[in-house]
Amino acid sequence: MFKANVTEETVRDLLTESQALLSGHFLLSSGRHSGNYVQCAQLLRFPKKAELVLSRVAEQIKAAGIEITKVCGPAMGAILVAYEMGRLLDVEAIFTERNKQTDQMELRRNFVVSEGDKILLVEDAVTTGKSTMETVKVLEDLGAKVVALGCIADRRTAAAVELPFPVFSAIKLDLPSYSPEECPLCKAGTPLVQHGSRKMK
Numbered sequence: 562m563f564k565a566n567v568t569e570e571t572v573r574d575l576l577t578e579s580q581a582l583l584s585g586h587f588l589l590s591s592g593r594h595s596g597n598y599v600q601c602a603q604l605l606r607f608p609k610k611a612e613l614v615l616s617r618v619a620e621q622i623k624a625a626g627i628e629i630t631k632v633c634g635p636a637m638g639a640i641l642v643a644y645e646m647g648r649l650l651d652v653e654a655i656f657t658e659r660n661k662q663t664d665q666m667e668l669r670r671n672f673v674v675s676e677g678d679k680i681l682l683v684e685d686a687v688t689t690g691k692s693t694m695e696t697v698k699v700l701e702d703l704g705a706k707v708v709a710l711g712c713i714a715d716r717r718t719a720a721a722v723e724l725p726f727p728v729f730s731a732i733k734l735d736l737p738s739y740s741p742e743e744c745p746l747c748k749a750g751t752p753l754v755q756h757g758s759r760k761m762k
């Protein structure tokens with residue numbers, strides 16, 4: 562069985578030691594600069610670490626007494642998150658994926674959700690909440706109800722959309738980003754690396 566009561570500090574350590582949470586000076590895809598970079602797939606390389614991190618989310622959902630019939634997350638980032646949460650909560654785990662022709666999120670592969678299904682939506686990290694709501698629409702158009710969101714990292718800021726259900730995360734990360742002009746790391750002369758690049762020092 563998994564170890565209960567994993568703290569947020571332990572989660573931070575697990576993200577750091579798996580290199581899912583990097584420190585340095587990073588160019589984000591938005592063009593902004595940040596002192597941190599998050600890539601949850603790095604954590605998910607290690608099933609035992611992922612189990613510990615997501616047990617923190619599962620414990621909160623159990624403590625809240627929320628009934629779940631299925632776990633669902635959007636591919637690719639949330640497939641492994643859905644699998645592990647499904648395992649921890651002992652429910653079916655499925656995923657949505659983007660149709661390359663139409664660019665629409667869809668439930669494929671004969672996965673079924675229906676009226677009466679209470680879905681735990683999962684994500685690796687939540688930032689704006691916009692893609693989350695896209696997945697919610699797919700599931701609720703099929704008659705299911707999304708009752709909660711579970712994620713590894715809650716990175717929402719004040720600018721994020723309001724989600725109409727409780728959010729349970731393993732860790733809340735408030736990672737500031739800067740325009741290149743006002744970046745303190747640039748001013749300090751720290752070398753800038755593309756996100757994901759390992760040339761950092």
Ligand SMILES: [Zn+2]
Pocket residue numbers: 586594595741744745746747748753
């Ligand atoms: Zn910078």
